[in-house]
Amino acid sequence: MAGKRVTLKDIAKQLGISMTTVSRALADHPDISAETKERVRDAAQVMNYIPNYRGRYLRAKHSRLIALIVPEMNMFFIPSMIGGINRVVQQNDYSLIVFQSDNSIIQERRLVEYCTHLSADGVLLVLSSETADLQHLEILHEVGIPVILLDKTIDTIKYTTITIDDEEAGREAASYLMDHGHTRVLGVFGDQRQRISSMRLKGFRRAHSERMLPLADSQILRVTLMSELEEQLNAAFAAHPDLSAIFAMTDELLVHTHYLLASRGTRVPDDVSLISISDGQAPTFLYPNVTHLRHSGGEVGERTAHILIGMIEHNSDAMMDVRIRTTLVELGSVATRTEGTKRRAARQVQRGPR
Amino acid sequence: MAGKRVTLKDIAKQLGISMTTVSRALADHPDISAETKERVRDAAQVMNYIPNYRGRYLRAKHSRLIALIVPEMNMFFIPSMIGGINRVVQQNDYSLIVFQSDNSIIQERRLVEYCTHLSADGVLLVLSSETADLQHLEILHEVGIPVILLDKTIDTIKYTTITIDDEEAGREAASYLMDHGHTRVLGVFGDQRQRISSMRLKGFRRAHSERMLPLADSQILRVTLMSELEEQLNAAFAAHPDLSAIFAMTDELLVHTHYLLASRGTRVPDDVSLISISDGQAPTFLYPNVTHLRHSGGEVGERTAHILIGMIEHNSDAMMDVRIRTTLVELGSVATRTEGTKRRAARQVQRGPR
DNA sequence: ATATATTGCGCAATCGGTTGCGCAATATTT
DNA sequence: AAATATTGCGCAACCGATTGCGCAATATAT
Numbered sequence: 001m002a003g004k005r006v007t008l009k010d011i012a013k014q015l016g017i018s019m020t021t022v023s024r025a026l027a028d029h030p031d032i033s034a035e036t037k038e039r040v041r042d043a044a045q046v047m048n049y050i051p052n053y054r055g056r057y058l059r060a061k062h063s064r065l066i067a068l069i070v071p072e073m074n075m076f077f078i079p080s081m082i083g084g085i086n087r088v089v090q091q092n093d094y095s096l097i098v099f100q101s102d103n104s105i106i107q108e109r110r111l112v113e114y115c116t117h118l119s120a121d122g123v124l125l126v127l128s129s130e131t132a133d134l135q136h137l138e139i140l141h142e143v144g145i146p147v148i149l150l151d152k153t154i155d156t157i158k159y160t161t162i163t164i165d166d167e168e169a170g171r172e173a174a175s176y177l178m179d180h181g182h183t184r185v186l187g188v189f190g191d192q193r194q195r196i197s198s199m200r201l202k203g204f205r206r207a208h209s210e211r212m213l214p215l216a217d218s219q220i221l222r223v224t225l226m227s228e229l230e231e232q233l234n235a236a237f238a239a240h241p242d243l244s245a246i247f248a249m250t251d252e253l254l255v256h257t258h259y260l261l262a263s264r265g266t267r268v269p270d271d272v273s274l275i276s277i278s279d280g281q282a283p284t285f286l287y288p289n290v291t292h293l294r295h296s297g298g299e300v301g302e303r304t305a306h307i308l309i310g311m312i313e314h315n316s317d318a319m320m321d322v323r324i325r326t327t328l329v330e331l332g333s334v335a336t337r338t339e340g341t342k343r344r345a346a347r348q349v350q351r352g353p354r
Numbered sequence: 355m356a357g358k359r360v361t362l363k364d365i366a367k368q369l370g371i372s373m374t375t376v377s378r379a380l381a382d383h384p385d386i387s388a389e390t391k392e393r394v395r396d397a398a399q400v401m402n403y404i405p406n407y408r409g410r411y412l413r414a415k416h417s418r419l420i421a422l423i424v425p426e427m428n429m430f431f432i433p434s435m436i437g438g439i440n441r442v443v444q445q446n447d448y449s450l451i452v453f454q455s456d457n458s459i460i461q462e463r464r465l466v467e468y469c470t471h472l473s474a475d476g477v478l479l480v481l482s483s484e485t486a487d488l489q490h491l492e493i494l495h496e497v498g499i500p501v502i503l504l505d506k507t508i509d510t511i512k513y514t515t516i517t518i519d520d521e522e523a524g525r526e527a528a529s530y531l532m533d534h535g536h537t538r539v540l541g542v543f544g545d546q547r548q549r550i551s552s553m554r555l556k557g558f559r560r561a562h563s564e565r566m567l568p569l570a571d572s573q574i575l576r577v578t579l580m581s582e583l584e585e586q587l588n589a590a591f592a593a594h595p596d597l598s599a600i601f602a603m604t605d606e607l608l609v610h611t612h613y614l615l616a617s618r619g620t621r622v623p624d625d626v627s628l629i630s631i632s633d634g635q636a637p638t639f640l641y642p643n644v645t646h647l648r649h650s651g652g653e654v655g656e657r658t659a660h661i662l663i664g665m666i667e668h669n670s671d672a673m674m675d676v677r678i679r680t681t682l683v684e685l686g687s688v689a690t691r692t693e694g695t696k697r698r699a700a701r702q703v704q705r706g707p708r
Numbered sequence: 709a710t711a712t713a714t715t716g717c718g719c720a721a722t723c724g725g726t727t728g729c730g731c732a733a734t735a736t737t738t
Numbered sequence: 739a740a741a742t743a744t745t746g747c748g749c750a751a752c753c754g755a756t757t758g759c760g761c762a763a764t765a766t767a768t
Contacts, residue, residue: 005497007754018718023756033716050497053471054412055754059723063408065451073437075429075635083427086454095472097419098452100440116404118449143359143404255639262641281429285609287616361724372748377726387746409724413753 006049015043026051064094066308067120069111071103071128071152076251077279077297078126081151084301085124092309094121105130112136116143122308123147127154129191134159146311150304154195160311162304162322164277166196169293169326170203171210173247173275176291176328178211181337182245182273186236188221188229188253197222200249200277216240223253230260237266244337245273251282258286269335280329289331300324360403369397380405411473418448420662421474423465425457425482425506430605431633431651432480435505438655439478446663448475459484466490470497476662477501481508483545488513500665504658508549514665516658516676518631520550523647523680524557525564527601527629530645530682532565535691536599536627540590542575542583542607551576554603554631570594577607584614591620598691599627605636612640623689634683642686649680 008026012019017036025032025040032040043049057063066089070078082098089096097120101108108128115123116139123140125147134156140147141158150162170187177185187204190197201220208215218239221232237243246261248254254276261268268274268288276283276292283290303324311317362380366373371390379386379394386394397403411417420443424432436452443450451474455462462482469477470493477494479501488510494501495512504516524541531539541558544551555574562569572593575586591597600615602608608630615622622628622642630637630646637644657678665671 005754009754019755020718020720020757021716023754024717027756031716036716048496050470050493052412052473052754054408054417054473055723056756057723058406058408058412058725058754059756061723073433073440075433079427079429079433082452083454086427086452090453095451095453095468097449098436098440099444099449100437114449117407119406119408139404142402259639259641285613287613359724363724373725374727374748374750375746377724378747381726385746390746406724409753410726411753412724412755413726415753 005052006047007052008049011040011043011047011049014047015039062121063119065097065118065120066094066122066124066305067097067099067111067115067118068124068126069099069101069108069115070126071101071108073100074252076282077151077295080279080281080297081301084296084298084303085305086301087298088302088305088309092305094309101128103128103130105132105136109136113139116140116145120145122312124304124308125149127152129194132193141317144317146308146317148304148308148311150300152194152196158319160307160318160320160322162300162307162324163196164295164300164326165323166199167203167206169277169295170200170247170249171207172203172326172328173277173293174204174207175210177245177247177273177275177334178207178213180245180273180334183213184219184240184242185245185247186219186221186233186240186243188223188233188246188248188257190222190249190253191224192222197249204247219243226252226256229253229256233257233260234264237264243272245275245334248274248276251276251278254278254290254292255282255286258290269333273335273337274333277326283329283331283333286333288333290333291331292329293326294329295324295326359406360401361406362403365394365397365401365403368401369393416475416666417473419451419472419474420448420476420478420659421451421453421465421469421472422478422480423453423455423462423469424480425455425462427454428606430636431505431649434633434635434651435655438650438652438657439659440655441652442656442659442663446659448663455482457482457484459486459490463490467493470494470499474499476666478658478662479503481506483548486547495671498669498671500662500671502658502662502665504654506548506550512673514661514672514674514676516654516661516678517550518649518654518680519677520553521557521560523631523649524554524601524603525561526557526680526682527631527647528558528561529564531599531601531627531629531688532561532567534599534627534688537567538573538594538596538598540573540575540587540594540597540600542577542587542600542602542611544576544603544607545578546576551603558601573597580606580610583607583610587611587614588618591618597626599629599688602628602630605630605632608632608644608646609636609640612644623687627689627691628687631680637683637685637687640687644687645685646683647680648683649678654678 008019008022012022021032022040025037068085086096099111101111105128108131123145137147148160148162153161153163174185189201192198218236223229246257248257266272274290276290277295278292279297280294283292362373362376366376375386376394379391422439440450453465455465459482462485477499491501502514502516507515507517528539543555546552559569572590577583600611602611620626628644630644631649632646633651634648637646
């Protein structure tokens with residue numbers, strides 16, 4: 001059990017020198033003679049000295065702690081984002097503390113405050129779905145802790161934000177389908193309270209207006225509960241016999257849509273083409289691999305962490321609005337539809353045995 | 355930018371009382387009069403006092419920090435496990451620091467040491483695939499920091515371990531298939547250096563010997579690189595025309611296997627039945643939903659965190675070996691095969707249009 | 709030989725809090 | 739009225755390190 005830890009003082013006593021000298025010897029301070037340094041290092045080794053960063057940082061006024069608050073853990077995007085953040089954070093000798101707000105603004109507020117108690121050097125925040133304003137972040141501003149909002153965010157001119165260009169991504173996805181001859185596209189979107197959803201939808205709409213294609217409200221699925229998706233999807237197919245393509249806004253919506261298509265016997269891309277905005281993992285284990293606009297969680301995480309560390313170390317609080325580029329990854333889920341092709345026709349295409 | 359933070363001393367000065375009194379008033383110490391407490395609390399409020407836990411914990415000799423070291427972030431299991439850990443950790447007013455060892459023993463060693471520098475109150479460790487012994491954990495033992503090994507681990511009588519009964523799970527999965535008439539089962543396993551792989555394989559073997567079924571080496575796939583799975587799978591199908599069922603040891607192996615089956619036109623469960631050991635998420639968005647032995651990451655995380663916090667707070671270092679029960683979740687991926695049924699026959703079954 | 713630099717180290721303050729103990733003022737008991 | 743108990747607060751040490759400054763001993767320059 002807990003053997004009392006050896007401290008600088010213990011080493012000093014043992015060697016009959018001052019704590020100051022021990023501290024400096026270990027820090028390789030030029031004032032200390034080579035001989036003393038060696039004695040100290042040996043003693044530290046033998047006595048099994050373990051530095052206490054808490055004592056050190058108390059003095060230093062920073063903590064080398066970076067906090068990340070996510071609304072929840074899911075299997076898409078968040079893990080790869082955490083992976084990316086942590087890579088950079090560890091490389092720069094910071095540590096990452098992870099909190100989850102459970103999509104509750106109350107929790108989020110509490111956690112933000114907690115970050116100040118811990119003296120986090122910086123905070124990375126993926127907003128909860130309940131969050132409607134950014135007042136609770138002011139406390140961070142007051143004590144000079146930089147914050148970055150990422151992925152799920154709301155409009156702000158005060159805080160640095162890192163996102164993809166959601167509107168453009170929505171537009172590109174829909175346009176890609178249209179370029180392949182699909183004129184009746186179904187959009188599967190998430191909770192409309194989230195900026196990410198409304199922006200992607202906006203882009204989806206814009207793609208339609210740019211091509212002067214009609215867009216019925218029944219072509220837009222707003223999914224709040226995944227369990228309701230099946231019914232919504234069936235209704236859409238019923239309402240639009242000419243439906244030939246689907247755009248899923250996120251990985252989670254994608255996998256569920258993909259599943260439901262399979263379960264109703266709708267084949268991709270023979271019967272219906274599929275595109276999504278994705279981290280890139282799910283599309284590779286869905287058959288056929290899904291064409292998507294890639295939005296790498298790892299990259300988002302890495303870039304965000306870099307920027308935050310920059311803000312911390314240069315004490316800058318200039319607000320930025322960074323948009324990460326998405327790249328189109330063409331896989332096998334989109335079929336080209338020539339003029340006059342009918343969904344029914346596509347359906348009769350013989351599927352090879354392998 | 356960083357306005358210097360208000361400290362206890364500032365409040366004391368402002369109110370003309372001692373730091374001691376301020377500290378006690380804020381802590382609701384019985385020695386302090388109600389009136390003083392109110393004055394202090396008001397002042398703290400007005401002056402925007404933010405406690406500094408680093409100062410506090412320095413004295414208190416603990417940090418309320420729990421460290422988690424994972425080999426890498428993937429989308430399966432780890433995220434839900436982190437979610438479960440964090441739920442319990444936050445409820446108990448600890449914070450979770452997450453590190454990734456990138457499956458490197460060198461990194462793992464470094465990170466374990468780093469945990470001592472940070473004075474973590476406890477460490478949760480998912481071993482890297484390179485880790486062959488537990489020597490590097492002794493430093494934790496020396497300074498009295500409790501550790502729990504979870505999920506991926508190696509045999510030890512010294513450290514508390516939380517796993518599922520991997521051997522039994524492997525046996526159950528195979529037995530389930532056999533109970534449904536499958537006599538030629540393919541097992542898809544991961545890196546054999548990992549205990550998790552070798553144990554599950556052991557159970558798989560035992561199921562065969564229990565029923566005196568032959569088990570060819572070519573029925574066992576040892577996957578180290580996911581990119582090689584396709585070839586291995588094809589080879590197995592070629593070697594065993596009577597192959598009628600597959601057991602995938604993990605979610606990751608499952609989704610890739612599922613994908614490859616779909617891409618070669620092998621239908622589940624008509625052509626081949628499928629079972630896996632899984633966290634339970636992937637099976638629900640694969641079509642058909644995959645029957646599996648459930649091994650919930652969230653539950654593992656929660657139980658582990660509870661146990662660790664218990665060890666921390668009761669200063670206990672009794673070693674435990676906890677096995678979490680898996681539960682069979684029967685979904686649609688296993689077909690019953692009656693005596694004499696051939697795979698070829700199953701293949702010709704007409705697939706309904708929806 | 710004297711004045712000046714350099715080398716190597718320690719004193720003491722500091723970071724932001726917590727806590728054992730003592731003490732004066734007031735309240736209660738005998 | 740004297741003895742005792744209680745209340746409310748402050749002194750000072752402490753947690754484990756870092757750091758500005760001073761100082762003695764030695765080395766170098768004049």
